[in-house]
Amino acid sequence: xxxxxxxxxxxxxxxxxxxxxxxxxxxxxxxxxxxxxxxxxxxxxxxxxxxxxxxxxxxxxxxxxxxxxxxxxxxxxxxxxxxxxxxxxxxxxxxxxxxxxxxxxxxxxxxxxxxxxxxxxxxxxxxxxxxxxxxxxxxxxxxxxxxxxxxxxxxxxxxxxxxxxxxxxxxxxxxxxxxxxxxxxxxxxxxxxxxxxxxxxxxxxxxxxxxxxxxxxxxxxxxxxxxxxxxxxxxxxxxxxxxxxxxxxxxxxxxxxxxxxxxxxxxxxxxxxxxxxxxxxxxxxxxxxxxxxxxxxxxxxxxxxxxxxxxxxxxxxxxxxxxxxxxxxxxxxxxxxxxxxxxxxxxxxxxxxxxxxxxxxxxxxxxxxxxxxxxxxxxxxxxxxxxxxxxxxxxxxxxxxxxxxxxxxxxxxxxxxxxxxxxxxxxxxxxxxxxxxxxxxxxxxxxxxxxxxxxxxxxxxxxxxxxxxxxxxxxxxxxxxxxxxxxxxxxxxxxxxxxxxxxxxxxxxxxxxxxxxxxxxxxxxxxxxxxxxxxxxxxxxxxxxxxxxxxxxxxxxxxxxxxxxxxxxxxxxxxxxxxxxxxxxxxxxxxxxxxxxxxxxxxxxxxxxxxxxxxxxxxxxxxxxxxxxxxxxxxxxxx
Numbered sequence: 001x002x003x004x005x006x007x008x009x010x011x012x013x014x015x016x017x018x019x020x021x022x023x024x025x026x027x028x029x030x031x032x033x034x035x036x037x038x039x040x041x042x043x044x045x046x047x048x049x050x051x052x053x054x055x056x057x058x059x060x061x062x063x064x065x066x067x068x069x070x071x072x073x074x075x076x077x078x079x080x081x082x083x084x085x086x087x088x089x090x091x092x093x094x095x096x097x098x099x100x101x102x103x104x105x106x107x108x109x110x111x112x113x114x115x116x117x118x119x120x121x122x123x124x125x126x127x128x129x130x131x132x133x134x135x136x137x138x139x140x141x142x143x144x145x146x147x148x149x150x151x152x153x154x155x156x157x158x159x160x161x162x163x164x165x166x167x168x169x170x171x172x173x174x175x176x177x178x179x180x181x182x183x184x185x186x187x188x189x190x191x192x193x194x195x196x197x198x199x200x201x202x203x204x205x206x207x208x209x210x211x212x213x214x215x216x217x218x219x220x221x222x223x224x225x226x227x228x229x230x231x232x233x234x235x236x237x238x239x240x241x242x243x244x245x246x247x248x249x250x251x252x253x254x255x256x257x258x259x260x261x262x263x264x265x266x267x268x269x270x271x272x273x274x275x276x277x278x279x280x281x282x283x284x285x286x287x288x289x290x291x292x293x294x295x296x297x298x299x300x301x302x303x304x305x306x307x308x309x310x311x312x313x314x315x316x317x318x319x320x321x322x323x324x325x326x327x328x329x330x331x332x333x334x335x336x337x338x339x340x341x342x343x344x345x346x347x348x349x350x351x352x353x354x355x356x357x358x359x360x361x362x363x364x365x366x367x368x369x370x371x372x373x374x375x376x377x378x379x380x381x382x383x384x385x386x387x388x389x390x391x392x393x394x395x396x397x398x399x400x401x402x403x404x405x406x407x408x409x410x411x412x413x414x415x416x417x418x419x420x421x422x423x424x425x426x427x428x429x430x431x432x433x434x435x436x437x438x439x440x441x442x443x444x445x446x447x448x449x450x451x452x453x454x455x456x457x458x459x460x461x462x463x464x465x466x467x468x469x470x471x472x473x474x475x476x477x478x479x480x481x482x483x484x485x486x487x488x489x490x491x492x493x494x495x496x497x498x499x500x501x502x503x504x505x506x507x508x509x510x511x512x513x514x515x516x517x518x519x520x521x522x523x524x525x526x527x528x529x530x531x532x533x534x535x536x537x538x539x540x541x542x543x544x545x546x547x548x549x550x551x552x553x554x555x556x557x558x559x560x561x562x563x564x565x566x567x568x569x570x571x572x573x574x575x576x577x578x579x580x581x582x583x584x585x586x587x588x589x590x591x592x593x594x595x596x597x598x599x600x601x602x603x604x605x606x607x608x609x610x611x612x613x614x615x616x617x618x619x620x621x622x623x624x625x626x627x628x629x630x631x632x633x634x635x636x637x638x639x
Contacts, residue, residue, distance in 0.1 A: 005043075005151045012042040012149065026137055027147045030128040033136070034149045038124045045152045048114025049125055051096055053494065056118040057484065059096045060498075066163070066172055067099050069209060070202045071361040071502040074101060074174070077198045079458070081176065086191065087115045089175040091131045095122030098172075099498065104453045106179065113156060115177050117498060126150060130158030131173045138162055138170055138262065140196050144185040157181035159188050161195035166207045166235065166244030168264020174199050203246040204233050208310075211235035211244050215283050216310040219252060223292035223306045230308060238312075240272045240280030256299040275300055283309040333357060335382035339375065341518030345508045356503050357383035362455075364500050365478040367507030370553035373478040374438060376507065381434040386474055388433025391426050396439035404447055405463055414464035427460045427471060434474045440500065441481035441492060452496045475500065510548040510555060514629070519552070523559050533566060538573040542580045603628065 015021050016035050021028050034040040051059070060067065070090060078088050078101040087110060090099035100117040102110050110116050114126070123132035127149025134141055140161035146154050158177040165171040176191045208216060214237050218230035232248035245253065245267065254261035256275040261267075272278060277298045286295045286309035297307045332354050340346030356363055357380050365373040374392060381390040398406055405414075409425025427435060437443070443451070454460050455475060459468035477500045486492035510516065520543060524532045535543070539562075548554055558577050565575040573581060603617070607628070610616040618628045 004154075008146055008151050008154065009042045011146075023147060024141070026133055026139070026141050027128060027143065030123060030133045030136070031149055033123060034127045038127075040127050040149065042127075042149060042151070046126070046150055047152065048112065048116075049120045050111070050114070050116065050118045051120055053118075053488065056096070056098075059092050059094065060098045063090075063092045063098045063172065065209075066165075066202075066206065068361065068503045069205050070163070070172075070174075071099065072359050073198055073202050073205070074099065075360065077176075077194060081191070081194065082457070085178060085180075087177045087179075089115060089119070089121075089131070089173075089177065091121060091135075091173045091175060093135065093170055093172060094120075095125070095131050095135060095173075096120050100495070101456065104449070104456055109179060113153075113179060115156075115179070117495060121175075126153070129153060130160035130177070131175050134160035134162055134173045134175075135170065140192060140199075142185060142188045142192055144188060145181070145183075147185075155180060157185075157188055159191040159195050161192070161199040162247065163199045163202055164247035164250070166203075166210045166246075168245060168247075168250050168261075168267060174202070200231070200246065200248065201229070204230065207233050207235055207244055207246055213312045214238075214243055215280070215312060217283065217286070218308040218310065219249065219305050221303075221305065223295070226292045226295070226306045226308050227288060236272055236280060236283070238280070242268055242270050242272065242275075244268070252299065252305070256301045256303070258301070276305070278307075284311070285309075287311065333383035335379040338522070339372070339379060341515030341522075343508070343513045343515040346513065346515070349505055349507065353380055353505055354383065356380070356505075358385065359503075360474060361502040362475045362477070362500050363503045363505060364483075365476065365505050365507065367478075367480065368509045368549075368551055369480045370551035371507040371509060372552050373507060374436065376505070377434070377436045377438075377476045377478065380476060381436075381474070384434065384474060386433050388431055388472070389429060390434050390436065391430035392436040392438060393426050394438045396442035400444050403444070404450070407447070408450065408460060409462040411462055411464035414462075422462070422464075425460065425462060427454060427473070428462070428469060430473055431471045434476055437475065437477040437500075439479055440477040441479040441483055441486055445491070445493065448493045448496050452493060452499060455496075455499045510551040516544060519555065520559065523556055524563070527556075527560055528563055533563070534570040536570055536572050539571050539576060542573050542576055546580045607632075 011021075012031050012035075015023075015028055015031050035042075067090065074088055074090060078086075081088075082101075082103065085103070085106075087102040087106075088100065089097045091097050097117055097119045100115075102115065107116075114121065120126065121129050121131035123129065123136055126132055128143060129148055129150075130141065130143040133143060140159075142157065142159040144157045148154055148156065156177055156179065158175055160173050160175040162170050163172040163174060174195050176195050181187060204218075214235045217234050217236055218226065219232040219234070220226040220230050232252050233246050234242055234249045234253065235244035237243050242253065245264075250261045250264060250267060253267050253275045257267075257270075259266050272280060277300070286297070286307045288308065292306060292308070295307050297305050299305060332350055336350050336354055336357070340350055353376065363380065365376060367373055377392070378390055393407065395403065405423070405425070407425050407427050409423050409428055412422040414422065454471070454473075457468075458471055458473070460471050461468045483492055483497050483501070487494045487497055510519075513519070517540075520535070521532060543555075543558075550557070558580060561577055562571045562575040566572065607614070607617040614628055614632075
């Protein structure tokens, strides 16, 4: 055992036995917990622990909402500190790292040190450490070098700040760590300040997301930054009761009422007037139309606060959505309007896309081939307001021998037969805009490493170059593969997946959508220059009975063919592709007129025979579920 290790063990043992120490009290108390409660031995070194992939997925799924909200803030923070060799970890309330930002060049060293995705930093496992001790105390702190209980972590300097959920419970920890640091613990003062500022903003964003339909009251002790970077915030319902709060908000409320902030249940549900001299109907007087210096309120403990009230957002209910989807369209940016009719899954997805459009976080689009992922990606880019280009790259279509030069570009003379002046890569072409990586699951593994570095460092190095170029990218990726399954198979990098799936939008397959008729009308209107032909009942039945393995792309092709073959103003079943006609004949249990013309008794009898199971009845009738739902609604029946 090295002399430094021996001295470390002796110091911890002496503290445990009651000796005075110059170390922070948080460190002293943690050392004692490690021995008395966790039965850890300071003489026994323990390597950093990385949880299995299956367990990591569970932790990430449970923290998905917070990861999505925190991601853009973490990336901005990482840009500020990456030049100082800091690593960022976001750990859940069990101490497991569920998000990670660090230099790809230090990957092996970071993983060995436990500063990596999936590492567990609970006190019970790792001893005294920034994440674990922060989870126990609920306070921001720095665990510097020999503050760590385990001597193996002594080279590290780690600064952690807690992230509280809107219900006052500790949800996660943001950690800024260094593999090597200056000797003085005071050198981490800036890191502590940055971590606290970042967690405060993450909590505010989370509160705003969770309480869109309630008043948000932002608070500061001075007016200068009230409207742009408040110190605290609380959510208030229409009756004036506290529904949520940031951590500093909880402290302000607790101090005003003389209660313990560690008991959030004693704050939630209480009337606002218990804490401040303010009635709920006075909140509109604290909105932005008044100067910040005039928006003053008095807390019950006598402290003076400056306040900014944000009124609730109006939310459209499902019942307000018309048959043409106009109500949902009204809530969407123009670029996203018209991508769906009345299909509930599509409407929900588009509303989520609208909220994500102006965020900088990466978005992963999942859905079958042909389901419209590139259309959605273009719409998100347009709605984002980014001024650069939308650059689409089909990772499956580019030959493996060319994809690297296409993505990264190359300098003059790099290739024999290459462009004389070199070529700008597609990544650089998307600078200031959006890079859309379609079928990302088909990207070669070697190239995934280079792409990961671009995303981590916001720099691209053309082939043949010695220096990198800064790029400002919003990345949207898409795949019909289950990327998590590809990770398990070793065909896709886990760390790249975590970079790409900060937010996931899933497009339903065409056969699952309830707005097929609307889609048909939209395509016919666009393809036939506004003149929409009719469709015979048999043609409608064929369209609705088909399962559309090619999704929207196949539907579009089918209608283009039908328009070319149709005679007169009506599309007949013989105008459709052969596959649709064959499917109709194979699935029909009677002639099309049985459903459409001979009265409603036929479909009602089938529905009754299927015990009201709409899906089963639709299959027997050879029609879509949406069509059968319309028959049911038209007949005034319930099911």
